[in-house]
Amino acid sequence: MNEKYLSPKSSGKNTCLSSFKAITAVLLILLIPAFILPCISGCKKGIAEKQTAQPEAIQKVTVVLDWFPNTNHTGIYVAKENKYYEEEGLEIEIIQPSEGGSADLIAAGKGEFGISYQEQVTYARTADTPLPIVAVAAIIQHNTSGFASPAEKNINTPEDFEDKKYGGWGSPMEEAMLKGLMEKYGADYKKLEIVNIGAADFFTSVTRDVDFTWIYYGWDGVAAEIKNFDINFMLLQELDSQLDFYTPVIIVSEQTIQQDPALIKRFLNATEKGYRFAIENPEKAAEILLADVAELDKELVTASQKYLSGQYIADAPRWGEMKKEIWETFSNWMYENELLSRQLETDKAFTNDFLP
Numbered sequence: 001m002n003e004k005y006l007s008p009k010s011s012g013k014n015t016c017l018s019s020f021k022a023i024t025a026v027l028l029i030l031l032i033p034a035f036i037l038p039c040i041s042g043c044k045k046g047i048a049e050k051q052t053a054q055p056e057a058i059q060k061v062t063v064v065l066d067w068f069p070n071t072n073h074t075g076i077y078v079a080k081e082n083k084y085y086e087e088e089g090l091e092i093e094i095i096q097p098s099e100g101g102s103a104d105l106i107a108a109g110k111g112e113f114g115i116s117y118q119e120q121v122t123y124a125r126t127a128d129t130p131l132p133i134v135a136v137a138a139i140i141q142h143n144t145s146g147f148a149s150p151a152e153k154n155i156n157t158p159e160d161f162e163d164k165k166y167g168g169w170g171s172p173m174e175e176a177m178l179k180g181l182m183e184k185y186g187a188d189y190k191k192l193e194i195v196n197i198g199a200a201d202f203f204t205s206v207t208r209d210v211d212f213t214w215i216y217y218g219w220d221g222v223a224a225e226i227k228n229f230d231i232n233f234m235l236l237q238e239l240d241s242q243l244d245f246y247t248p249v250i251i252v253s254e255q256t257i258q259q260d261p262a263l264i265k266r267f268l269n270a271t272e273k274g275y276r277f278a279i280e281n282p283e284k285a286a287e288i289l290l291a292d293v294a295e296l297d298k299e300l301v302t303a304s305q306k307y308l309s310g311q312y313i314a315d316a317p318r319w320g321e322m323k324k325e326i327w328e329t330f331s332n333w334m335y336e337n338e339l340l341s342r343q344l345e346t347d348k349a350f351t352n353d354f355l356p
Contacts, residue, residue: 059263060091062111064102069094069293070219071304072139072248073115074285075312079274081288088266106253107131113267115139117247119173122331125349126340132254135350137268137320138246139275140218140311143236145247148202148221149212151230158185158239167197167210174214176337181239203229218311222304245330246322249350257351264354272319272356275312279319282309320355 102114124131149155158181179189202220237244278285286305331344
């Protein structure tokens with residue numbers, strides 16, 4: 001149809017429609033930037049934040065051992081190698097102690113975590129000048145130490161200590177323990193000779209210098225098995241139930257508890273994973289320890305690791321947990337044997353509060 005035949009009404013309708021379309025187009029042009037610009041701005045902001053975001057600072061901590069590195073410490077080396085500490089934002093340095101052990105260094109702030117043992121914590125907290133250290137985890141659930149001698153010497157009970165020579169390191173607790181056990185078994189403590197052998201090798205000592213000495217079965221006892229060196233071994237708590245105490249334990253200072261409790265939780269989270277790995281994978285855990293401490297004997301470390309895999313938790317509900325009755329029983333034994341000048345406040349000596 002020709003445009004000239006369009007009615008005025010029809011023509012007006014089309015004109016209005018055209019005007020409406022034009023206005024709509026203009027509005028869209030004006031509104032689109034209003035929607036797009038905030039999106040672009042938000043995206044740019046997100047990208048900028050990602051580009052400028054800094055990783056959380058790694059916290060460096062020092063762990064002071066109680067002795068040369070061994071399978072008591074494997075979980076710590078595993079946690080370091082497997083980056084469990086790194087996952088908790090920690091970088092750890094492992095150092096060996098000075099002559100006095102870890103307690104003095106931890107109390108003095110020379111390290112955040114130390115490897116100690118229940119009797120050292122007990123002595124430290126009951127001294128005339130107490131050290132403010134606290135046990136926060138038991139590495140091994142039961143005392144695995146005891147008296148050992150070559151089987152040929154026929155030392156089977158403390159009654160057999162009479163007229164024998166004991167090799168020790170000059171600790172008053174050794175003397176109290178030997179005296180108490182001999183009296184319990186009806187032997188005369190005066191008939192025992194005590195020789196200070198320091199850190200001399202067990203096998204050399206009992207072959208050449210003394211009749212028996214005090215060992216940890218998880219190390220020297222396992223070594224005797226490997227060497228086919230037949231020994232008689234008396235586990236302390238089997239001789240007297242009061243002598244089942246926590247050795248070793250992980251300690252911190254009271255200052256760390258007050259100022260940075262989150263650090264203790266992070267450290268123990270990672271450490272627990274390390275010991276759980278060692279329990280489930282003793283041979284792999286041994287390899288990790290050996291890679292870091294190459295001077296250790298591979299056969300001994302592997303065998304020791306297999307033995308300790310059943311000792312880290314044993315009958316406890318979780319790794320690291322400690323019982324108040326163990327702390328009270330052993331500290332009371334020490335007090336009764338005049339090894340302490342005052343009784344231990346056990347609630348201040350240990351805590352399970354930071355365990356995972």
